[in-house]
Each structure stands twice: as structure tokens, then as C-alpha cells.
Amino acid sequence: MATSSPIIREDTSASSSGAVRFFDLPREIRDFIYAQFPYLASIHINQDPTKGLLQPNISKVCRRMRNESLDIFYSRNKFFLDLRGWKGASYPRKWTPLDIFERWITAIGDTNAKSIRSVSFFSHNFSANIKVSPEKPPTLSLRFRTNPTNAELAEGVPVTYSFDIAARRAETSLRFLLEDLQQQLRDRSLNVGDIKMLCSAVNGG
Numbered sequence: 721m722a723t724s725s726p727i728i729r730e731d732t733s734a735s736s737s738g739a740v741r742f743f744d745l746p747r748e749i750r751d752f753i754y755a756q757f758p759y760l761a762s763i764h765i766n767q768d769p770t771k772g773l774l775q776p777n778i779s780k781v782c783r784r785m786r787n788e789s790l791d792i793f794y795s796r797n798k799f800f801l802d803l804r805g806w807k808g809a810s811y812p813r814k815w816t817p818l819d820i821f822e823r824w825i826t827a828i829g830d831t832n833a834k835s836i837r838s839v840s841f842f843s844h845n846f847s848a849n850i851k852v853s854p855e856k857p858p859t860l861s862l863r864f865r866t867n868p869t870n871a872e873l874a875e876g877v878p879v880t881y882s883f884d885i886a887a888r889r890a891e892t893s894l895r896f897l898l899e900d901l902q903q904q905l906r907d908r909s910l911n912v913g914d915i916k917m918l919c920s921a922v923n924g925g
Contacts, residue, residue: 742785743784747788750788751788751792753778754776754778754788754789754792754793755792755796757776757777757778757779757789757793758776760792760793760796760797761797761798762797762798762799762800763797763798763799763800764800764801764802765799765800765801765817765820765821765824766800766801766802766806766807766808766811766817766820767807767808768808768809768810775790775793775828776789776793779793790831790832790835791835793835794828794832794833794835794836794837795835795836795837795854796837797838798838798839798840799836799838799839799840800839800840800841800842801817801820801821801839801840801841801842801919802817802842803817803818803841803842803843803844803919803922803923804817804842804843804844805817807820818919818923821919822916825912825915825916825919826912828912829912830909830911830912833910833911833912833914833915834909834910834911836852836910836915837851837852837853837854838850838851838852839915839918841918841919841922841923843867843922843923844867845866845867845883845886845887845890846864846865846866846867846887846890846891847864847865847867848862848863848864848865848891848894848918848922849862849863849864850862850898850918851863852910857902857905857906858902858905858910859902860898860899860901860902860905861898862891862894862895862898864887864891864894866883866884866887890921890922893921894918894921894922897917897918897921901914901917901918
């Protein structure tokens with residue numbers, strides 16, 4: 721009679737069968753497994769929600785697995801929001817990128833927002849990648865890039881204005897916001913309101 725292979729079980733009850741219990745595995749191995757659901761890389765918030773925007777199925781097994789797997793999902797993925805109008809066809813036509821973002825960030829809540837380590841915003845004039853280090857308190861960093869444009873300025877715009885100047889002002893404003901936020905994060909975790917504020921700053925720039 722063939723011997724059955726050991727199975728991985730998610731319960732923590734004692735077992736005399738020799739089976740490997742999932743939560744007996746070292747945390748780094750559990751994290752490696754979580755990282756495969758889905759394989760972690762980057763997620764465009766504007767894309768089809770069935771292609772990675774929703775939380776992974778493994779987070780629905782039990783409460784402990786949900787907490788651990790979502791921490792990996794939100795901390796190791798890079799999240800992108802394109803504010804220029806593009807979105808996946810599966811979203812309602814009346815939804816703007818800001819509508820999609822608002823629903824997404826509200827749905828994940830503060831518990832998951834605090835795990836986010838990389839979020840990028842793309843506007844017509846520039847892109848801003850914001851990284852949050854895992855230390856406590858965290859360090860916030862900004863990678864800012866201007867987008868080349870051939871657009872012409874409207875009549876009546878002051879000669880001292882240019883797209884480059886506008887982008888640099890936006891960058892300066894974002895850096896001030898990040899410095900202030902970094903000070904606040906000495907006493908608390910990143911939350912939904914913080915990420916909304918950053919999105920609003922980029923969209924207004």
C-alpha cells in the first residue's frame with residue numbers, strides 16, 4: 721500500500737500523523753508562500769481588478785493567514801495610479817482614476833495602508849514615486865520625474881511660467897509634505913488619510 725505524502729495543514733492543533741502544520745513553518749517560509757498569491761511585482765490601480773487589484777485568495781483561509789498574507793501583499797507590491805485618465809475597460813465608464821483610487825484606498829483600510837512601502841502617481845506633467853522604509857519610525861523618500869511635453873501655454877500666461885517651473889513647484893510641495901508626514905509617523909502608522917493627501921497633492925500639481 722502506497723504511503724501518502726505529508727500535507728500542509730493550516731490548523732495549529734496537535735497531530736500524531738507526522739503532517740506538517742502550516743504555522744509550524746518558519747515565518748520566512750510562510751512569507752515566501754504568501755508572495756506567490758499572486759506573485760508580487762507591481763499593481764496598477766487603474767487596471768482590471770481581476771488581475772491583481774483584489775486581495776489574494778490565500779487571505780481568506782483564516783484570520784491569522786489573512787493578517788500575515790496581506791502584510792506581504794501590501795508591503796512587497798508596488799502600487800501605481802495613473803491620473804491622466806486611463807483605466808481598465810472593466811470599470812464603469814463614469815468612474816475617473818480618482819474614483820477608482822478612492823474606492824481602493826478606502827476598501828483596504830488603515831490596517832493594510834500601514835503596510836504599503838511603494839506608491840507611485842502619474843500626472844500629465846510629472847510622476848512621483850514615494851517609498852516608505854520598513855523601520856519604525858519610517859523614512860519617506862521621493863523619486864520625482866518630469867514628463868516631456870510639447871503642449872503650448874495658453875495666451876495670457878505670464879512669461880515667467882513654464883511646465884518645468886510648475887513641476888518643480890509640485891516637487892517642492894511634495895517634499896515639504898513628506899517631511900511633515902515623516903515627523904508625524906514617529907508617533908503613529910501610515911494610514912488611508914495620508915495616502916489620500918499625497919494623491920491629492922499630485923493631482924493638484
